Every structure is written in C-alpha cells, then in structure tokens.
Amino acid sequence: MDLDLALVRAFVATAGTLHFGRAAEELGTSQQALSKRVARLEEALGVRLFERRGGVRLSGAGERFLPAAREALAAGERAVASVTGAGPVVRIDTWGHLYAPMRTVAEAVQALGRVGEVPSAGRRGPGAVRWEPAPGRDWPSVAQALLRGDTDLGFGRVHPLPDGRDAGLTQRLVRLEPVDVVVGPSHPLAGAEALRPAGLRGSVLWCPAELNRLDFLRRFADEFGIARRHDGPNLGLDHLVRHLRTDREGFTLFPADAPLPDHTDVRRVPLVGPTPLYAWSLTWRESSRHPLLDTLLRGFTETGRARRWLEYDPRRDWLPDSDRPKLAVDRTPAR
Known part of the structure; x- marks a missing residue:
C-alpha cells in the first residue's frame, strides 16, 4: 500500500499530544478533520492505532508504528528539500x-x-x-x-x-574536558594553586541536581572518598554559585572551559594527581x-x-x- 503522508502526519501529531484537539491546533486544522485522517489511516493499515476509552493512548500497533511514521515524515521532508533547495x-x-x-x-x-x-x-x-x-x-x-x-x-x-x-x-x-574544583573565597582551600581530588575529603560536595541523575559526580565522590554530599533540585548555575560564595566547606566540580557567571568571587582551582576528565x-x-x-x-x-x-x-x-x-x-x- 502507499502511505499518505498527510494521514501519517495527523497520526504523529496525535501521538505526540495524546489529545485530538491539541493535535488539530498544532496542524492548523479542525478536530473533526484530524480525526477523519487518523481513522482513514487506521482503515488503510487494518489496525487500531489509538485506544480511545478513558482518554487517548497508543495501542500496541500504534507504538510499533510511531518510530517508522516519524522516519517516513523526515524522509518526505528530505525529498522535498532535494528539489526545492531548502536545506536539511x-x-x-x-x-x-x-x-x-x-x-x-x-x-x-x-x-x-x-x-x-x-x-x-x-x-x-x-x-x-x-x-x-x-x-x-x-x-x-x-x-x-x-x-x-x-x-x-x-x-x-x-x-x-x-x-x-x-x-x-x-x-x-x-x-575529554579537564575538571576544576570551584570553592568560595572563605573555603580553606581557596588559596591553593592546584588540588588533588583526595584533598577534598573533608569538604562537602554540592551537586547541581539530584545525585542519582549525576553519574559523573557520584562516581567521582565514590572514587575519592567524598562522603559528605549535598544535592537537591536543579535551580540553575547562579543559585549554585551564590551558595558556594558563602560556604566554608562546600565545593563543586566544573569543566575547565565552561563559563561561570560574571562578577563572582568564587575560586576555580585545577585538579591534579589525577585530573578528572x-x-x-x-x-x-x-x-x-x-x-x-x-x-x-x-x-x-x-x-x-x-x-x-x-x-x-x-x-x-x-x-x-x-x-x-x-x-x-x-x-x-x-x-
């Protein structure tokens, strides 16, 4: 059978929102027209793509069809671009x-x-x-x-x-980017020219999000015996840096070339012996x-x-x- 990409697009939009009304708005059409397109696609394929009882959700067939449907739309866009001059x-x-x-x-x-x-x-x-x-x-x-x-x-x-x-x-x-330690000006190690990771064992590792989502920081703390750790919701870099400025025990790790907020007096100290990457x-x-x-x-x-x-x-x-x-x-x- 030949797939009608307009029908496929209606299915993909509905699968993305699991709501016929929002999918219709996304495509700039009416909910009735979108529902008819999805129904025509289901009829052509001979399967139900959505379960409609108690809300809209993908059927097993719909879940299997969705990745290939998205690939079909992407291929269609590339085909059009090849003759219209529009870039990929x-x-x-x-x-x-x-x-x-x-x-x-x-x-x-x-x-x-x-x-x-x-x-x-x-x-x-x-x-x-x-x-x-x-x-x-x-x-x-x-x-x-x-x-x-x-x-x-x-x-x-x-x-x-x-x-x-x-x-x-x-x-x-x-x-592979070298990692620095970042501490506030009152931290005892703030004046060091370089630090070994093991030298941080007496400090508190401040994590910018929940530690179970930060694989690198968790592995670093386990490897170098950093027992004291503090995590929480990701409230942004400014929030993290503001806290470190006044914390005498806290530190965090930061890629050496990544920018920190301007006009802060926190210290970046290279880590050596070994250098984490x-x-x-x-x-x-x-x-x-x-x-x-x-x-x-x-x-x-x-x-x-x-x-x-x-x-x-x-x-x-x-x-x-x-x-x-x-x-x-x-x-x-x-x-």
Missing part, C-alpha cells in the same frame, strides 16, 4: 546545561562552515542547513527522544542506562542515521584534533570506568 534540518538535543554543552557543538559546526562542508547555523539562502538545538532534561530523556525519533542527535555525557534502555543507540566520544559524546539511533551525521562527525574529529580534545594519559588523568571503553583508537596521543 538537524535536530540535536543536549543535556548537562550547567556545563554549557552547546559551546562544544558550536565549535564543530562552525569549523564545518569555514571549510564549506556544512553552512553555519546563521547562514541564510538555498541549501543552508537549519540546526535546531533543544534542551533535554537529562540523558535518559534524550535517549527516549532518540529512540522515538523525536530528535536526530544527542550531545552530553553518556553512561549505561538500566534495563538496556539505551539499546539501539550508538555513541562517539568527541571531547568529563567525557562529552555525540549519540544517535543507528537504524536512523541522519544524512549529515558523517559530515558532522568529521567536524568534531577535525576540531578535536586542533583543540587537543581527546588527550588522555592514564598516569595523569582519571576517567570513570564507564567512560574508558569510549576511548577511540585513533584519538590524539597524550603528551
């Missing part, structure tokens, strides 16, 4: 927002634009690629979005998810590779080589056990 869209969800993940993505994208492979996000005109970054709540939520087909790429720190919830996803390590990765669903994925990976590779993003020496640096398998065989040799 790259949807990328990031997480770990206190650590400013988009600064790394932006460098790779800008490098591609400079060599003419992929126009930068700000360029206009026929064929320009449209980058659509979106904030993901955390790695598990971005993994779900990738598997559903709601986004093309994810960028952040990837770690194994329980119950195989990341099965079907592929990742590429693109940056924060692993940034690009991830995608292998069964639905974006046409520009290989080009984008080249951009990360070239930028990483120029910026020495993948330097790692096990005698000098520390990575959590879960990050070590990500090390690529062709990474830049450590010096």
